[in-house]
Amino acid sequence: YKGVLTIMVILRNVQLDDLDELLVIENEGFSTEEAATKEAIIERIRLINDTFIVAEKEGNIVGYINGPVINQPYITDDLFEEIKENTSKGGYQSILGLVVSKSARNQRIAKLLVEKMEELVKENRREGITLTCKKELIPFYEKLGFKNHGRSHSQHGGFTWYNLLKLRKDRT
Numbered sequence: 001y002k003g004v005l006t007i008m009v010i011l012r013n014v015q016l017d018d019l020d021e022l023l024v025i026e027n028e029g030f031s032t033e034e035a036a037t038k039e040a041i042i043e044r045i046r047l048i049n050d051t052f053i054v055a056e057k058e059g060n061i062v063g064y065i066n067g068p069v070i071n072q073p074y075i076t077d078d079l080f081e082e083i084k085e086n087t088s089k090g091g092y093q094s095i096l097g098l099v100v101s102k103s104a105r106n107q108r109i110a111k112l113l114v115e116k117m118e119e120l121v122k123e124n125r126r127e128g129i130t131l132t133c134k135k136e137l138i139p140f141y142e143k144l145g146f147k148n149h150g151r152s153h154s155q156h157g158g159f160t161w162y163n164l165l166k167l168r169k170d171r172t
Contacts, residue, residue: 007057009109011116014045014052014064021061022054029099033157036097044068044096047085051093053116055100055109063100065113067131069124070094074163075132077154093121095131114144121168128167138162 014022019041026035036044044052044066052066068083069091079096095117100109114129121129132152133141141164142148152161 009062009107009112010056011053011112012056013049014054014066016042016045018054018061019045022064025061025063025099025101026097028102029097031157034159043083047083050086051117051120053113055104055113057104057109061101062104063098063109063113065095065098065110065117067094067096069126070130073127073130073165074149074152075130075154077156089125091126093117093126093129095129098131110140111144118166118168122170126168128165130163130165132156132161132163134159135162138164 019038022041023038026041030036048066048068051069053064054061055063068079069086070079071091073092075094075096079094095114098110098113100107100113117129120126129146131141131146132154138148144166146164146166149163149165152163154161
């Protein structure tokens with residue numbers, strides 16, 4: 001021990017009380033065109049609480065990951081408009097948002113959040129995790145074990161997106 005201070009990151013399910021902090025982080029992480037609206041975040045808190053995980057450090061939310069369980073391996077734009085409650089088992093875990101506040105970046109928080117989602121995927125016998133990202137984020141996700149499946153049909157926010165997929169390791 002050489003004076004290094006480790007501050008614990010707590011991962012927990014989202015609560016409605018988190019809304020104001022979530023909106024700040026959402027708007028730090030995404031452009032106006034891509035950011036989820038307040039209404040969309042409230043709907044996600046209400047409907048997919050089991051797959052909406054926040055990272056908390058010293059009592060403040062420093063990041064989060066969320067997304068509904070879907071039946072197909074790729075995200076479609078309608079998910080940004082309307083989501084449904086998660087099925088108890090099976091399907092693909094989508095990630096609609098993975099955001100870390102500017103003040104907490106490069107501290108492995110995004111990796112922790114993805115690992116937590118992987119635990120949920122295994123527990124609930126999902127096929128894997130699917131997400132879309134911009135080209136510059138592909139190497140980040142590939143380091144976490146995702147495979148690039150090429151350009152997405154998504155037109156969300158008017159950007160070019162790529163489908164990334166990570167199948168569950170123990171899938172048979």
